[in-house]
Amino acid sequence: MIGRLNHVAIVVPDLAAAAANYRETLGAKVSAPQDLPEHGVTVVFVELPNTKIELLHPLGEGSTIAPFLAKNPSGGMHHVCYEVDDIISARDKLKASGKRVLGDGEPKIGAHGKPVLFLHPKDFAGTLVEIEQV
Ligand code: CO
Numbered sequence: 511m512i513g514r515l516n517h518v519a520i521v522v523p524d525l526a527a528a529a530a531n532y533r534e535t536l537g538a539k540v541s542a543p544q545d546l547p548e549h550g551v552t553v554v555f556v557e558l559p560n561t562k563i564e565l566l567h568p569l570g571e572g573s574t575i576a577p578f579l580a581k582n583p584s585g586g587m588h589h590v591c592y593e594v595d596d597i598i599s600a601r602d603k604l605k606a607s608g609k610r611v612l613g614d615g616e617p618k619i620g621a622h623g624k625p626v627l628f629l630h631p632k633d634f635a636g637t638l639v640e641i642e643q644v
């Protein structure tokens with residue numbers, strides 16, 4: 511059902527420092543920071559040959575990643591995102607297997623302008639999983 515690993519998202523306390531680390535120390539292709547107010551994050555995209563890393567920093571009041579950063583002050587891995595062809599069919603299969611879909615279960619438009627859903631970390635070995643229809 512799942513296809514490619516679309517991205518791994520990492521919450522960071524200092525976006526400029528994290529971007530510099532990926533650009534200069536690791537030699538990766540790194541985008542300029544982009545504010546995504548509707549998602550409560552500022553994001554830097556790190557392009558790797560086979561996937562992306564998204565460096566996330568809270569933006570604005572009530573950012574959903576602010577509590578994560580409060581619990582993990584030096585940052586940490588936040589979620590992995592797998593691609594699916596048909597998000598409704600993927601969701602229905604997951605629900606039929608007893609997996610918990612977060613929120614109201616209806617896909618939302620994610621950071622790349624495509625429909626996404628998040629799955630409960632307790633159903634996936636403590637890892638928040640995002641699925642994205644590509
Ligand atoms: Co994501």
